Amino acid sequence: MRTMKPGRSGTVDRRRVLAGTAGSVLALALRPAAAAQPRTETTESAIRRFAGDNPIRPGRVSLDLPPLVENGNTVPLSISVESPMTQADHVRRIGVFNERNPQPNVVTLHLRPGAGRAQVATRIRLADTQRITAIAEMSDGTYWSASADAIVTLAACLEG
Template identity: 55%
Template structure:
């Protein structure tokens, strides 16, 4: 006859410890999204680059300096690259300073992409800095920063 694994575990660690562990697990999975620590802009970039040095240049981030409505902000990122087999852009990532999520998007490219250019619309919670980082085929990382003043914010949550 097989015993219930939970009953065996409860008998090994004690009932109170078992209940405490269960309550802790339940609390952890039920926390609202905002309660989990948001990485800083620099931490998010460091995670993307694996800690590698990020250089300024070779990337242009087009972001309007004044945004009337943060719900749909058009951005474009262009990286200087011939997009050949030997010299191309692997990935372009977009990060923000104050939205609930630091990572906005990651675009995967290759030599067959033709041009190292991406464009999309993003949401901006408030006036902030947006950063684009391009990973080149040689393993180097290049970036560009732009600031936007947002008059009507999107992503309204606790941004502290």
């Protein structure tokens, strides 16, 4: 890079760029501890948006989540639903909900009879120790659920 000479405009001084970058990094590092982002809605309202006023029964859904999570940035999660996945009896959707993340609906998965098995595995972020709930909507209009608690030692989903 060319150095800036007095009277010239439009050129960039490498020292100024580096000093500005270092200042930005230092300002970010010295900010107060990060506060959690505000929730967009309650867990209950997110579940009602997913299932409406339909009753949600426990059972048919298996939720596998580690009970103790060292790092909330990458938490393994697997869900399976008891279903033959035929045209007459299959899982339409699976919704995953949490209590403390900024958005209570973690993911909504759409399935079809041709999926073979109603089973998914992924990784999610958890802001804090909380309960995770998976709800499956079946082709007959019934809703089934399972919940699991996770203790998170290093939180994710925080600003900063």
